[in-house]
Amino acid sequence: MAGSAAFAQQTGKLSLQLGYQNRIMNDQLSSPLVYSAHSLNVGLNYEKKCKDFLELNLSLAVGTNQPLGMGRREGELQDIPDFEGNREAYEIVLNPWLSYVQAQGNARWGKRTSLGVFGLGMGIQHTYTGMRLDDWHYSQVDIAPFYANEFPLGNNMLEVMAELPLLAWVVRPNYSSDAYLPGNSSYYLTYVRTSSSLVSINQLVNPRLRLTYKLADENRRLAQIGFQASYTSYPSPKPLAMLSSHVFVSFRL
């Protein structure tokens, strides 16, 4: 069985991941435009796979976020004329090149069986970018069961992992996208207080799939080449849909 031959690794392995990510976002609360974010990812991955499966991953994506078919926009916001009749004008640059940041962390622990690995993961992610001429954010902390297995391809291995969050805590702007409390000093913290929800799969649909081609030669720096995809659908206060695809290579440290 491939499942039993896999995960023979006994000691913990630390690797550096470098990658490229594209995320398409349609947030009907914020904009009628569909955005596409392109980012470079850097991450650290620790894994130990013997009887148990343990994986820790931290990553940071930095890039740009633009409406599809529209690209980067520039304009001018003009004030009313002053005493001299001159209008003060403020240049607007909508979504400059560095306008997308996403930080993510995952911890997964599982048990090997004859059918592969079944386990539970905890994930945290925060995205901060520009949309609708303003800041935009999305945060999620989730608990997700996962399944993983490895299949031999010549001397190397293909690992497949799929997970689906069943319980999540989501922070989104409220219906009016306005934090209006008398004592607010931080809009984000106000949204945490007033607009966060504990949800399950009936509201948050977020399947995630990862394919990793693992090179067996331990003497090579290059350890893995991978592809990861995730889809997020969340209905409140208006539908949000996001599709992420991420290719990466990882190097042994």
Next chain:
Amino acid sequence: MKMNRIYFFVLTLLAMLMVSCEIMNLKSEYSDNAEDTFEALWKSFDEHYGGFMVKSVNWDSMYEEVQPSISEGISEEELYEQLVRLLSPLEDPHVALVPVGSNLPTFWGGRYGRIDTIRDFNLDVVKENYLSSFKETKNLFLYDVMEGNVGYVHIKHFGFGEGVTENEFDEVLDELKETKGMIIDLRGGSGGEDIAGKVIASRFADKSYHYMNTRVKAGPAHDDFTDAEQWFIQPEGPFQYHKPVIILTNVQTLSARETFLLAMRVLPNVTQIGDTTAGGFSNANPGELPNGWGYAISVGEWTDGEGVSFEGRGIPPDFYLKSNRAELLMGKDALLEYAHAQLK
């Protein structure tokens, strides 16, 4: 081996199926054309504008009135004209249309938006003719002691949050606390955050006052709001100023300047003189349209402590008086002179 390959393919197919069922959500409901741009703007205001309950505007009628003028072939200028026609009846200085990427001007609503030139205030005239040794705090205030031991404070804006406002206004108050009275000039300058006005007004309070209620849209119906938040001022800071205060206002007194005025006008020692304010209290949010243009929309209902809304009409002064352009060009600010005479 064979079994695991089957698992793998079943798993992949299931994942693809789940994604494909939902993938339609990634498509915009609008196209980049004039008709969809109009539809998106009308619908956004229909669902998110917070002022319909206090304004006599029938939004459905506005759709019927303007929509027939929108067709796919109309020019950018014609579309702009029609969108301005749609937004103008709201008489809201927090409503704007920003035609990003074109040479068309920014549209601002209400009396504020109709200003072609500021005719009744020039801070340079005040500085050159009435202040002998004015000082400025790092970000927010210009102040001096005028002839006859009358304090003068011009608030530049309210945009630096609670901490900076507290520190800078306490610095101002420390220098003006021995004056006989104080003029607070709310003409010119810009808005900012309501919390800044609350901080300043609390330096004038002798007890607790409920001065404002705010609520924002919580759903698409015109009357879907959150519960109202109540705003209070109470004595705060190292010193409270209880001597007579005159606040100068004009049509540039807008937004956080007006919510600050709501707080000050509940105090017994405060008088407002000048022109009626602009009438834009609610928080405003930016938005964008399918053609890439931007807009601003008021998302809430702001009233004074007794539930009275001044949205669109502004706060009328206790005593109406305006400086005029001809006199200002000669270096005379009639409104400031009047206030000064009352206090010295």
